[in-house]
Amino acid sequence: MEFTLSEQAEQFRSEIKRILREVGTAEVIDRQHQTGTFNSLEVNRALAASGLLERACPGLGRGDPIELWILFNELDKSGVGYDGISVALLAAGVINHVGSDLQKQTVIPSILSGETLVSLGYSEPDHGSDVASITTRAVRDGDEWVIDGAKMWTSLAHEAQWILLLTRTDPDVPKHKGLTMFLLPMDTPGISIEPVRTMGSERTNATFYDNVRVGSECVLGEVNGGWRTMGVALAFERGVMGGTASGVSLVRHFHHWARGTGLLDEPIVRERLARIAIDNVVASLLTQKAAWIAASGGLPGLEGSMVKVFATEAYQKAAAWCQQMAGPAGLLHFHEPGAAAEGYVDYDARHAPVTTIYGGTSEVNRNNIAERHLGFPKAR
Ligand SMILES: Cc1cc2nc3c(=O)[nH]c(=O)nc-3n(C[C@H](O)[C@H](O)[C@H](O)COP(=O)(O)OP(=O)(O)OC[C@H]3O[C@@H](n4cnc5c(N)ncnc54)[C@H](O)[C@@H]3O)c2cc1C
Known part of the structure; x- marks a missing residue:
């Protein structure tokens, strides 16, 4: 097995690093932690202007398929929040797989320009893992559809121009068969948004749909084929579009801080950091496989579950270890004097648990692997 990246892929990586150094400044990162909105329009635009988003879009990239992994690996390590562009590229991949010509022509170019975001409206207050049981209704009325219901955890809805909205269109068939996915503009009358703050500092949202009227051109995929469209989206979301290398920046931040304090002289600290580093390498290899499949036009439904479970659980264990090793300093936030690794130890410990939940919990992904x-x- 040859693990060395091609010259073209290395150049792609260097270009991303240059942009992140120049545009993903400490101020940009700090603003994201303050607001809880892990998206930077400046970074998205700069990546787009160099043609890098297009090259990394699943199923659309014309370069080396490994570039999809490289983009998110570099974003993960940089600390720049990239949830917005990750979900937008995921949506572009879904539209490319199942969308109409009109959807492809109108939405994909605006995503690849770095200007447009898409949020994911699947989960509801009472239905997360069992998403096939959702109750948000879409009812046909002449040439239009009328949507009523409520969604929970609609991350980035407050920034996005579009939403992938999963609805129930036929309540009289088995639950997986009566679902339809819509791709609709967020400024459609009848949509409202309420912020939800989380333990990991992320701002997400509750969203409400009251007599929302859209045309048939907003159906994404087939009517009553929403489960298939959802399957494509989940295959790209899990383990492919970032979120599997968070342990790398954690170990770098912790190592730097522990060397300065002398904590690194403790054998147990060195042993644990070595174990975290080994897990990071395993997560990286698993991610490369899933990302390669997605970038080559495939759907890594199984491979994505495997890397998501491994990488997020390893990250959660690493964050807990680092907080334990740091002692009280590991409980101090960004900008608090004496905070371990300038507050990253506290942040990673608060952020890591949710990574094992969104995009499908570890239990649900284990079921997927088992089946x-x-x-x-x-x-x-
Ligand atoms: C910060 C955050 C951001 C999110 N962003 C989005 C978003 O943008 N869009 C969106 O649509 N959703 C989003 N989600 C929702 C996320 O996908 C759900 O939280 C997740 O799927 C779990 O659903 P739930 O919270 O309803 O928990 P539940 O489904 O109620 O699960 C509770 C517990 O039961 C376990 N469990 C459930 N079913 C099974 C089973 N069959 N076998 C074994 N164990 C099981 C779960 O693993 C979990 O431990 C987000 C969530 C969070 C916390």
């Missing part, structure tokens, strides 16, 4: 890989019977 698809090990041939176990369906969990439900």
Whole structure:
């Protein structure tokens, strides 16, 4: 197996690093932690202007397929929040797979220009893991659809121009068969947004849909084929578009701080950092496989679950270890004097748990692996 990157891929990586150094400044990162909105229009635009977003879009990239992994690996390590562009590129990949010509022509170019974001409206107050049970209704009325309901955890809805909205269009068939996905503009009358603050400092949202009227051109994929569209979206979301290298920046921040304080002289500290570094390498290799499949036009439904479970659980364990090793300094926030690793130890410990929840919990992904890989019977 040849792990060395091609010259073209190395150049792609260097260009991303240059942009992140120049545009992803400490101020940009600090603003994201203060606001809880992990998106930077400046960074998205700069990446787009150099053609880098297009090259890393699943199924659309014309370069080396490994570039999808490189983009998110560099974003992950830089500390620049990239949730916005990650979900937008994911949506571009879904539209490319199942969208109409009109959707492809209008939405994909604006995403690749770095100007447009898309949020994901699947989860509801009472339905997260069992998303096929959602109750938000879309009812046909002549040439239009009328949507009513409520969604929970609609991250980045306050910044996005579009939303992928999962609705129930036929309540009289088995639950997976009566769902339809819509791609609709966030400024459609009848949509409202309420902020939700989380332990990990991220701002997410509750969103409400009251007599929202849209045309049939907003259906993404087939009517009552929403489960398939959702499957494409989840295959790109899990383990492909970032979130699997958070342990790398954690270990770098902690190592730098522990060397300065003398903590690194403790054998147990060195051993744990070595274990975290090994997990980071395993996560990286698993991610490369899933990202390669997605970038080459495939759907890594199983591979993505495998890397998501491994990488996020390893990150959560690493963050807990670092906080434990740092002692009281590991409880201090950014900008508090004496905070371990300038506050990153506290931040990573608060942020890591949610990574094992969004995009499908570890339990749900384990079920997926058990069914698809090990041939176990369906969990439900
Ligand atoms: C910060 C944040 C951001 C998010 N962003 C978005 C977003 O942008 N868009 C969106 O649509 N959703 C988003 N989500 C929602 C996320 O996908 C759900 O929280 C997740 O799928 C779990 O659903 P739930 O919270 O309803 O928990 P539940 O489904 O109620 O699960 C509770 C517990 O039961 C376990 N469990 C459930 N079913 C099974 C099973 N079959 N087998 C074994 N164990 C099971 C779960 O693993 C979990 O431990 C976000 C969530 C958070 C916290």
